Amino acid sequence: MRVTPSYRGPMTFNSGSQLDPDRVQRRGPGKGVAVGGGIGALLVALFAALTGTGTLDLSSLTDQDQSANAQAASTCLTGADANQSAECRYVATVESLDSYWTQTLPAQTGVRYTEPTAVSFSGSTSSPCGTASSATGPFYCPSDQTVYLDVGFFDQLTSQYGSSGGPLAQEYVVAHEVGHHVQDLTGVLDRSGGQQVGAGEGSVRTELMADCLGGMWARGAATTLDASGTTFLEPLTEQDIADALSAAASVGDDRIQQAATGQVDPDSWTHGSSAQRDAAFRLGYQSGQYDQCARILTERL
Numbered sequence: 077m078r079v080t081p082s083y084r085g086p087m088t089f090n091s092g093s094q095l096d097p098d099r100v101q102r103r104g105p106g107k108g109v110a111v112g113g114g115i116g117a118l119l120v121a122l123f124a125a126l127t128g129t130g131t132l133d134l135s136s137l138t139d140q141d142q143s144a145n146a147q148a149a150s151t152c153l154t155g156a157d158a159n160q161s162a163e164c165r166y167v168a169t170v171e172s173l174d175s176y177w178t179q180t181l182p183a184q185t186g187v188r189y190t191e192p193t194a195v196s197f198s199g200s201t202s203s204p205c206g207t208a209s210s211a212t213g214p215f216y217c218p219s220d221q222t223v224y225l226d227v228g229f230f231d232q233l234t235s236q237y238g239s240s241g242g243p244l245a246q247e248y249v250v251a252h253e254v255g256h257h258v259q260d261l262t263g264v265l266d267r268s269g270g271q272q273v274g275a276g277e278g279s280v281r282t283e284l285m286a287d288c289l290g291g292m293w294a295r296g297a298a299t300t301l302d303a304s305g306t307t308f309l310e311p312l313t314e315q316d317i318a319d320a321l322s323a324a325a326s327v328g329d330d331r332i333q334q335a336a337t338g339q340v341d342p343d344s345w346t347h348g349s350s351a352q353r354d355a356a357f358r359l360g361y362q363s364g365q366y367d368q369c370a371r372i373l374t375e376r377l
C-alpha cells in the first residue's frame with residue numbers, strides 16, 4: 077500500500093483517468109546506470125560462460141537505480157498518481173498531449189500527429205542533440221523526436237525562476253516541449269530560422285509559438301479523453317491559468333538575464349520576454365487555433 081501524501085493543491089488530473097506508466101522512458105543517474113549495466117552485462121556474460129546458457133533473467137541482476145526506477149514507473153497508473161508526484165504528472169501530461177494533438181493537429185492542419193518519445197532523466201543523459209543535464213533544462217531534440225526532461229526542473233521553476241510551481245506550471249513546460257514536436261511535424265522548425273537569436277528573430281518566434289501551442293492544449297485538456305473515455309484534466313481554474321502564465325513569464329529571457337547578470341540584452345534573446353511568453357500562451361489558450369499560433373512566426377511581435 078502506498079501512503080497517501082498530504083497533497084492539498086488543486087487536483088488538476090481527473091483521479092480516475094488511466095495512465096500508461098511506460099509512456100515515459102526513465103533513465104536513472106547517467107553514470108550510475110551505465111556502471112550498473114556494465115557490471116550486470118559482465119555478470120550475464122560470466123554466467124553464460126560458466127553455465128553454457130545464453131539467457132538469464134536480467135531482472136535478477138538489476139542494480140538499485142534500475143529497480144528504483146521500475147518502482148517509480150509502476151506507480152504511475154492513474155490521474156490520482158499524477159496529482160501526487162511530479163514523475164507521474166509528466167507521464168499524464170504527455171498522454172494528455174498525445175490525445176489532444178492526435179485529434180487537433182489533423183483536424184486543423186491536415187498533418188498526422190505521431191507521438192514523440194519522452195525521456196525522464198536525472199543527473200545527465202546523452203542525446204543526439206548533445207548531453208542533457210539538469211542544468212540545461214528540458215528540451216526537444218528533432219533528430220530523435222524526443223522530449224528530454226528532468227523532473228527536478230520543476231523545483232528549479234519555483235526556486236530559481238520564481239514561478240508559482242503549481243501543477244499547470246509544470247504541465248506547461250511539458251506542453252511547450254511537445255509544442256516543438258508539433259512544429260517539427262508541421263515543418264515549422266525547419267523553416268523558421270530557429271537558430272537566429274535576438275528579439276523578433278527566428279528563435280524567439282519559434283519559442284513563442286511553442287508557448288502558444290501549449291496554451292492550445294491547456295484549453296483542450298479538460299475535454300480530451302483517455303483510452304477509457306475519462307477526461308484527463310478537470311476544468312481549469314483561474315488559479316491553474318495563473319500558474320501556467322507564471323511559469324511562462326518566469327522563464328522569459330528578460331527575467332532570466334535580469335536575475336543572472338542584472339542586465340537585459342534583447343539582442344541575445346532566444347525565447348522572448350516574460351510579457352511576450354505570457355501573451356503567446358494566452359493567445360493559444362483563448363483561440364485554440366494552430367493558425368493563430370503560427371502567425372507569431374511572421375507577424376509583428
Ligand SMILES: [Zn+2]
Binds near residue numbers: 256
Ligand atoms: Zn522551447
